[in-house]
Amino acid sequence: DIVMTQSPDSLAVSLGERATINCKSSQTILYSSNNKDSLAWYQQKSGQPPKLLISGASTRDSGVPDRFSGSGSGTDFTLTISSLQAEDVAVYYCQQYYNSPLTFGPGTKVDIK
Amino acid sequence: QVQLQQSGPGLVKPSQTLSLTCAISGDSVSSNTTTWNWIRQSPSRGLEWLGRTYQRSRWFNDYAVSVKSRITINADTSANQFSLQLNTVTPEDTAVYYCARGWALKYWGQGTLVTVSS
Numbered sequence: 001d002i003v004m005t006q007s008p009d010s011l012a013v014s015l016g017e018r019a020t021i022n023c024k025s026s027q028t029i030l031y032s033s034n035n036k037d038s039l040a041w042y043q044q045k046s047g048q049p050p051k052l053l054i055s056g057a058s059t060r061d062s063g064v065p066d067r068f069s070g071s072g073s074g075t076d077f078t079l080t081i082s083s084l085q086a087e088d089v090a091v092y093y094c095q096q097y098y099n100s101p102l103t104f105g106p107g108t109k110v111d112i113k
Numbered sequence: 114q115v116q117l118q119q120s121g122p123g124l125v126k127p128s129q130t131l132s133l134t135c136a137i138s139g140d141s142v143s144s145n146t147t148t149w150n151w152i153r154q155s156p157s158r159g160l161e162w163l164g165r166t167y168q169r170s171r172w173f174n175d176y177a178v179s180v181k182s183r184i185t186i187n188a189d190t191s192a193n194q195f196s197l198q199l200n201t202v203t204p205e206d207t208a209v210y211y212c213a214r215g216w217a218l219k220y221w222g223q224g225t226l227v228t229v230s231s
Contacts, residue, residue, distance in 0.1 A: 038216070040217040049223065052217060052218060055217035101177050101178075103162065
């Protein structure tokens, strides 16, 4: 199984400041047929299912604000929130869909400082 | 717009079978361009993918090793839904269970808290 790790476990950022979350996969998840990394990012708020933010490591899903961006390739990936808003308080997860079983990182909790 | 609506009991006794259904609207369980997944979430295990069903030339299933001996996922094409059965449950199976579509999981059910307790 591909193991996904995230850092930090939690972070607190002032409103309007940048938040950066890191994700690492235990092996490369680059899908050769489309040259895209099979990496998704999710936001989960209390009592709700995860919401897809980004797929293919860097493609924002429709309706996702452009303050959210994804980067990285191979085994190291980053989710950046460029200017944290109050509604961004949540837990963020990365997930690989390169192969079965689909696996998720343990999550990073983002709060307001 | 794809919607997934989950149904099933929230309380299951130890050693019994957990059964949940996910009704699909806006897509077809028989689609040959996607997959239909069950995922659970608990404080101890985090987000854990359990398995999926999908149709290509025929129906395929694959399951997480951790539950492979106890799980069945079936598609019901007449009702456009798919189901989860998890046998011989223990309190460690207590979790919020979700159905979801695809690989990058854009569409999720609302979640069902299933408690395993006598």
